[in-house]
Amino acid sequence: MAKPTRPPTFRGSDFAMRYAQGQWSEERIMESVNASDSYRALPYGRSQVGPENKEEIPEYWEKYIRAESVGKRPDILIVRREDFERLSDRLPEDATLATDEELAPFLDVAVCAIEAENSLWVAEKMPDYGAERITRKDFKAPTVIVKEQDAPELMAWQEHHRIPVCVVQVFYDRGYIIRLDEIMEAVDEIEAIQRGERSESSSIAELDEKENKKKAARFQKDRGVFITEQSYADSRTGTSSKKIIYRAHYSAAREFGVLDPNNPPVAQPRVMFEGNGKIMAYVHFEGGVLTISAEALDMFTELSARRL
Numbered sequence: 001m002a003k004p005t006r007p008p009t010f011r012g013s014d015f016a017m018r019y020a021q022g023q024w025s026e027e028r029i030m031e032s033v034n035a036s037d038s039y040r041a042l043p044y045g046r047s048q049v050g051p052e053n054k055e056e057i058p059e060y061w062e063k064y065i066r067a068e069s070v071g072k073r074p075d076i077l078i079v080r081r082e083d084f085e086r087l088s089d090r091l092p093e094d095a096t097l098a099t100d101e102e103l104a105p106f107l108d109v110a111v112c113a114i115e116a117e118n119s120l121w122v123a124e125k126m127p128d129y130g131a132e133r134i135t136r137k138d139f140k141a142p143t144v145i146v147k148e149q150d151a152p153e154l155m156a157w158q159e160h161h162r163i164p165v166c167v168v169q170v171f172y173d174r175g176y177i178i179r180l181d182e183i184m185e186a187v188d189e190i191e192a193i194q195r196g197e198r199s200e201s202s203s204i205a206e207l208d209e210k211e212n213k214k215k216a217a218r219f220q221k222d223r224g225v226f227i228t229e230q231s232y233a234d235s236r237t238g239t240s241s242k243k244i245i246y247r248a249h250y251s252a253a254r255e256f257g258v259l260d261p262n263n264p265p266v267a268q269p270r271v272m273f274e275g276n277g278k279i280m281a282y283v284h285f286e287g288g289v290l291t292i293s294a295e296a297l298d299m300f301t302e303l304s305a306r307r308l
Helices: 013-034 054-067 081-090 151-161 180-194 209-223 294-307
Strands: 039-043 076-080 110-118 143-147 165-170 174-179 225-234 239-249 254-259 266-273 279-286 290-292
Touching (some): 013 076, 013 165, 013 174, 039 081, 143 165, 143 174, 143 180, 151 180, 165 180, 174 180, 180 209, 180 225, 209 225
Parallel strands (some): 110 165
Antiparallel strands (some): 039 076, 076 110, 165 174, 225 239, 254 290, 266 279
16 A cells, blocks of 8 residues: 655654654663574664654655555564575664665565564563463453454555564563564454354355354454554544554464563653643653563574574
8 A cells, every 4th residue: 555645643652652662662672682692673664753853854754655555564674694694794774664665685584574562561460471261252361363454555556565564562570572464363263153144044144243252252352463543542523533443462472582581671750841841741661671481483494494
């Protein structure tokens, strides 16, 4: 999908706060990958919300659409360490604003790309953490989230570059990783069941919407992937809007890594001032050391072998 050439009206403080927290996740992921013996992480997706000075927005947007020409760029590229060392002198100063043509040497050898997400939860303390079975849709346990509006754009990028996209959700104490394909395959199956297309007699199933919903609900619990809604606040209007999201239960994902309990993140209070005078208080994580798991490294190795 082509990007609009006209600069958007960048969203307010709510989006800026979420974006700042997301950057913390990206930093922890990149540090953990770069500390490994075999892989390196490169910043790739958009690195800022947008200029505070409105006069700078057109210039920024021009650079942004020039760089992000196909779909939605994932936040991070993962490459083998030996490839990075061989190509490091060709890395642009700011890869997030470099074109894919400029980054072609790295895209050609990329193992995968990562879309980073963040959660303001301590995973191990969530009420349903460690439960043997998923018994309800509104469980409180770690999940890996993809927004419905982002999924087609990420899939378009993946298809164009033929590089698998993974989603990593980082919590206060640990992170989880899953391939975007795994989530989307489950979503397609759920939607097909809801339409009655996975029944022995689809013509009858299509007439029984209630039964289809029950089947879809059972499938989601068994598969560990859910289609649900989440509210997003808009401080400019004082309202919130619901958006569809895809949630993969942590049991359907792999552990990406654990944050060092002896060097935990610090939850810092922050304040943001809206242009209309409203003051927004929020929590921001700082620091912390995330150690990548053997599971995640094995996943990179699997993906690397498929690209060879």
